[in-house]
Amino acid sequence: MNATPTLGRTAFIGGGNMASAVIGGLLRAGAPAEAFVVVEPWAEQAARLRQQFGLTVLDAAGPALSGADTVVWAVKPQLFTEAAAPCAPFIGSALQISVMAGIRSEAIARASGSAQVVRCMPNTPALIGQGMTGLHASAAVSAAQRQRAEALLAPTGRLLWVDAERDLDAVTALSGSGPAYFFYLIEAMVQAGTELGLSPAQARTLAEGTAAGAAALSAQSEDSPELLRQRVTSKGGTTHAAISTMEAAGMKATVVAAVHAAARRAAELGDEFGRA
Ligand SMILES: NC(=O)C1=CN([C@@H]2O[C@H](COP(=O)(O)OP(=O)(O)OC[C@H]3O[C@@H](n4cnc5c(N)ncnc54)[C@H](OP(=O)(O)O)[C@@H]3O)[C@@H](O)[C@H]2O)C=CC1
Ligand SMILES: O=C(O)[C@@H]1CCC=N1
Incomplete structure (x- = not known):
């Protein structure tokens, strides 16, 4: 394992989807493959x-x-304590960076032997450099170590x-799981477009282009999402017919309840799988 100036030597525990997204981003940004080592028991993925x-x-x-300066925890929360036990003898002086949902800094510190813990919650658009990651640093993390965590995740x-x-x-409930909510809406829009006579490919192009455009307009506009929605909604028009149907079905309340359920599950994962 070689060191890079910003990241040092980095070990990934778990080499699945999220680890691959982070590593892929770093390599595209110019980090040498020799700076990384991955523990991955699944032979096919290895x-x-x-x-x-x-x-x-x-x-x-x-x-x-x-030799690792940084250890990145990227196993399922359910497997954390099992994965941590054999690693602990080797990693106690490294900065610990976790992408695991729910598992708390205190549990990571206890299992790894290092109080320097940065918890992160990325999302799958990280695969194409358009992710959104929330981060939290525990008290023992220095300013330089925060910068190291930022350097690790910036390419995502x-x-x-x-x-x-x-x-x-x-954060987990909103942006970590959030891509799935938008994919679900795209699925539903493609289904409706196909039922209305478009080809699946046409419906998908229209739904995806609209999702991307709406997100970009919302991000660039000073106006609230509510006002932007109202501007689409002509009195007595088509959008009014659609939004009225959604409101009658309690769609906004369902989305709010769903995000609360995801947040509760994140807390439960910490309680269930963060014990020593
Ligand atoms: N997917 C997502 O959208 C997001 C996921 N996360 C978090 O990222 C973490 C990883 O998720 P994801 O990448 O999707 O999961 P994956 O299942 O793709 O990756 C986890 C990998 O860890 C391997 N593994 C299992 N046991 C061990 C062990 N003892 N030591 C080392 N590696 C092991 C698994 O192998 P095997 O398959 O053989 O078990 C698997 O390849 C989770 O904690 C999740 O909460 C965070 C944000 C978003
Ligand atoms: O569903 C999960 O538990 C993980 C965490 C956020 C996204 N995927």
Whole structure:
């Protein structure tokens, strides 16, 4: 494992979707593959990481981890304590960066032996550099280590620090899971467009183009999403017919309840799987 000036030597515990998105971004930004080592027990995924990125991949924790300045936790929360036990002897002096939903800094510090913990919640648009990540640093993390966490995640898209760790459950519910909510809406719009006679490809192009345009207009506008929606909604027109149907079905209340359910689940994951 070589060091890069900003990141140092970085070990990933878990080499699945999220780890691949982060590593892919770093390599595209010019980091050398030699700066990374990945622990990934699934042989097929390990082979993919070696072939796609030219990485060193271990099938289990070992002394090769002891050179790491930064350890990135990217296993499922359910597997965290099982994955951490064999790593702990080698990683106690490193900065610990977690992308795991729910697992709290205190549990990561206890399992790793390092109180320097940055928790992050990325999302899958990270795969194309358009992710949105929330981050929280525990008290023992230095300004330089915060910058290291930012350097790790910057190639995946935009970053937002939160001061209170409990806010990460809200971040998880909003932006971590959030791409799925928009994909769900796109699915429904494609279904409707197809029922109305468009081809699936035409419906998909229209739904995706509209989602991208609406998000970009909202991001660039000083006006609230509510006002932007009202501007689309002509009196007695088509949008009014659609939004009235959504309101009658309680769609906004359902979305609000769904995001609350995701936040509750994030907290439960911490309670259930963050114990030693
Ligand atoms: N997917 C998403 O949208 C987001 C996910 N996250 C978080 O990222 C984390 C990873 O999720 P994701 O990448 O989707 O999951 P994946 O299942 O794709 O990746 C996890 C990887 O860890 C491997 N693994 C299992 N046990 C161990 C072990 N003991 N040591 C090392 N590696 C192990 C798994 O192998 P195997 O398959 O053999 O078990 C798997 O390849 C989760 O904690 C999740 O909460 C955060 C934000 C968004
Ligand atoms: O569904 C999950 O638990 C993970 C965390 C956020 C997105 N995917």
